[in-house]
Each structure stands twice: as C-alpha cells, then as structure tokens.
Amino acid sequence: MFPEMYSDPQARYSIWMERNPQPLGFLTSLCEHGRVRISTRGPDGTSSAAAARHIGSSADGDPPLLLRDSYEDAAEDVAAHRADCLVVANAYAGINRFYISKKLVLATAFPFMTPPYGVAIRRDAKRPENTFKLATHPAPRHLINDWFTVQQLSNLVVIEASSTSTAAKMVDAGEVCACITTEPARRKHKLAFITQTVRIPILWSVFVSTNHKIFLWST
Incomplete structure (x- = not known):
C-alpha cells in the first residue's frame, strides 16, 4: 500500500488552485507580445513535457515546445532567447543553479499533478x-x-x-x-x-531570462 501522502493528492492540488487561481497569469502578458516558446527536459512522455504543455495550454494557442536532453540544455535556450520560459521540477537536485543564476530569474511557480x-x-x-x-x-x-x-x-x-x-x-x-x-x-x-499507478503533486518553477522583455513591460 502507498503511504498516506499519496492518498488524495488531487484534493490538495484543488485546494492550492482555489487559493492561487492564476499562478501562470504572467503568460497572458507574454501572449500579448507574441507566441510563448517553452523549453524543458524531454523526451516526449516525461512529466516535464506534460507540465510544459500544461502551462502552454494557459497561453493563447499552442506555444512551441522545445524538449531537450537536460534542464541545463533547456536553460541555454532561454539564455540565448530561443525560448521564453524554462520549466523545471522543484524535485530536480540541480535546480539551485537556475535560482542562483546571472542569466535566469524566477517568473512564477505552479503545482502540477504528474501523469500516472x-x-x-x-x-x-x-x-x-x-x-x-x-x-x-x-x-x-x-x-x-x-x-x-x-x-x-x-x-x-x-x-x-x-x-x-x-x-x-x-x-x-x-x-x-x-x-x-x-x-x-x-x-x-x-x-x-503491472502495478497500481500513482500521480504525484509536484511544484514546478518557471524561469525567464534576466533581460526578458516581460520585465521591461512592467516598468
């Protein structure tokens, strides 16, 4: 049997969304100035790809999704302006290098249930x-x-x-x-x-370039 922490993750996710109805509201501003390009770790079928598609669905249309071999490669897309956003699971052991970076800055964070x-x-x-x-x-x-x-x-x-x-x-x-x-x-x-499946609520961080135009619009 799975521990109690896995018993009702959907309920906890729903409560969080009720308290934070628009954690991805900044994407609306991005969409007003062109299509949002999102980069994350692939390949297709990973939880990262699913999370990136989730925030893409919050944007207008179907933003281009770049799936890379690593989060570090995806971060380079953002730093080089090939992508607007980097999506990283907070469970990733090396996420500190994105929080503590001269090239990237945290734009928002959101919870997302992994696929089963x-x-x-x-x-x-x-x-x-x-x-x-x-x-x-x-x-x-x-x-x-x-x-x-x-x-x-x-x-x-x-x-x-x-x-x-x-x-x-x-x-x-x-x-x-x-x-x-x-x-x-x-x-x-x-x-x-061949086993029961489980979905896990994970917090995801979204990073943009430190000189991204989203910050210029707010000034």
Whole structure:
C-alpha cells in the first residue's frame, strides 16, 4: 500500500488552485507580445513535457515546445532567447543553479499533478518472477519499495535511465525487462502496467531570462 501522502493528492492540488487561481497569469502578458516558446527536459512522455504543455495550454494557442536532453540544455535556450520560459521540477537536485543564476530569474511557480507512474513491461511479456532488470529515472526509484515485496526486490537489478520516457524505450528495445514510467510513455511504447499507478503533486518553477522583455513591460 502507498503511504498516506499519496492518498488524495488531487484534493490538495484543488485546494492550492482555489487559493492561487492564476499562478501562470504572467503568460497572458507574454501572449500579448507574441507566441510563448517553452523549453524543458524531454523526451516526449516525461512529466516535464506534460507540465510544459500544461502551462502552454494557459497561453493563447499552442506555444512551441522545445524538449531537450537536460534542464541545463533547456536553460541555454532561454539564455540565448530561443525560448521564453524554462520549466523545471522543484524535485530536480540541480535546480539551485537556475535560482542562483546571472542569466535566469524566477517568473512564477505552479503545482502540477504528474501523469500516472507505474511499473510497465512489454505487452507480449510475462510478469517477471526471477532476477530481472528494471530501468528507472532516479527520482521515482524509491517507489519500488511500495510496488514489490522484499523477496521480489532481492531479484531486482535497477538500471538508471535519463528519464521515465527513456526507461520505457529501454523496455521496448528489449534492453531491460521492466521500467518505472509514465502513462504517456507507456502508451507511446505500447507497454502494459503491472502495478497500481500513482500521480504525484509536484511544484514546478518557471524561469525567464534576466533581460526578458516581460520585465521591461512592467516598468
């Protein structure tokens, strides 16, 4: 069973939104001066991509989305004005380099429920019983303690992946037997969940360039 903290994240998310109805209101100002370009870590199917699309839906139209190999690469898009916004999960261990930066400044933050996470295997594969490899991004790795018994954990070999989407790709390619991944990545690679899924409320930060025109408009 999952801990109490996962029991009703949607309720906590709804309460936050009631108290902060327009955390992304600054996007409206950006839209008045052209399309908003958003950069974040990819590939498609990650929680970061879903969060970026979420704030994109708050803008007018369908803003261009740049999906990079890392948040650092996405930050360079903003610094070089190839993108207007950088979206980063506050759970990211290296987020301090964006808060403490001469090139970037925090514009806003918002909560966003991740897509469902679960353990997935290929649809034509049997549920693993003996020793098997499982790919996962480091962030949700601790969830395996809730999905597997002590005996199953003793048969588990964890392989680190750069993203939940990459983990799903590794299963699809036959490199590993299972993975912790998101619902969008599961669908993309035609996998099947073999555990219950969980959605996690995460705070996301949005950064813009220190000399971005949004600050000039307010002066």
